[in-house]
Amino acid sequence: QKEVEQDPGPLSVPEGAIVSLNCTYSNSAFQYFMWYRQYSRKGPELLMYTYSSGNKEDGRFTAQVDKSSKYISLFIRDSQPSDSATYLCAMNTRGSARQLTFGSGTQLTVLP
């Protein structure tokens, strides 16, 4: 079993829809949680970074972390065609290991 599981999609939604992207993890040592957006043929770009359970909002993006269920989500409100990309969840432990473990990515297409 992979440490981080992410639905690969692809996910296709109409413009204006609310998008929900999810990851589950098995390692309870993960303390830091990130969402990256990767456009085709580009490097991953950090969208959200959080280290506590609960919600964190930034514009149209909300990151949700539930450490008791080992589940994180990224919600995109009023989705736009420019949101079309691959979204990668990532998580990090605290301590000597300190390596970022990525999910496999969800490919999102927002149709105009």
Add this chain to the structure above:
Amino acid sequence: DTAVSQTPKYLVTQMGNDKSIKCEQNLGHDTMYWYKQDSKKFLKIMFSYNNKELIINETVPNRFSPKSPDKAHLNLHINSLELGDSAVYFCASSQFPEAEQFFGPGTRLTVL
């Protein structure tokens, strides 16, 4: 004013050759990384340096050798290239090992 830059962007070479990829960051970060992204978009860490010291060295063939001449640079040298080395290689940096990571644009390596 590129934060994390990599050269070259594309690299096409024959099996058995030796090649290098260079990475530079101008963010003043202490920690740098090399990742490999396969055709299924899965990002896997290869190496990490903190203050020029190797702190993560994942199970990577000995043909891959990182070198950090200073905190702002992390290069990757690959000996005796194989077909399976074809992938996109990303450099990243962070202020310290647990902090959010910023990625370069990637180097697309094709081994023929």
